[in-house]
Amino acid sequence: MAITDILSAKDIESALSSCQADGSFNCKSFFSMIGLSSKTPDQIKKIFGILDQDNNGFIEEDELQLFLKNFSSSARALTPAEIKDFMAAGDSDGDGKIGVEEEYLSLRLSGG
Template identity: 85%
Template sequence: MAITDILSTKDIESALSSCQAADSFNYKSFFSTVGLSSKTPDQIKKVFGILDQDKSGFIEEEELQLFLKNFSSSARVLTAAETKAFLAAGDTDGDGKIGVEGLIVTKTRISELLCIKLQKRKSNYHIVAWLLLVS
């Protein structure tokens, strides 16, 4: 599955154009501009599956640094500062990776990204739900 099967090419181009300069990437505004706010939880899970290049169930720092390239092969690599800020938003247990069962996205304007880690006691299976809240 390609990312353009879920997100529109026009929205992807707009989101990428807003963060062409080094250190201009903001994950909150990128998610909004790329159109994730209008997607179902199932569609967002599919996007996560595309971002999880090694299919480990987690997005590690190396994959996160290449985040924009998932949307266009000609996109730039995130800077170290952008990658660390993005990782900090989703890595609630400090293990250097982001796990996700689903991204729950509201269908209106995004004002804040909140990450919550849930843990099943018996299986040690970590779930990070990225909740995009609206004002």
């Protein structure tokens, strides 16, 4: 399954172009721009599965570094500060990794 089976390629392209500069990535804005916050729990789980590169049920810092590359191979890596902010926004239990339930809750709390 490709991420574009669930998300619009046009929305992804627009979101990626909004965060090309180092320090410009905001996960909640990015999720909103790609339409992720309006997806069903099942769709979010499918996308999470694509983002969870090692298939261990969690997204860790090393996976966050290459987060944007999941949407386009030409996208940049996230900076350490962006990774820290992303982890703070998505890791509700403070265990240093983001589970799919935390991701879904984070999307809902951000207005999705």
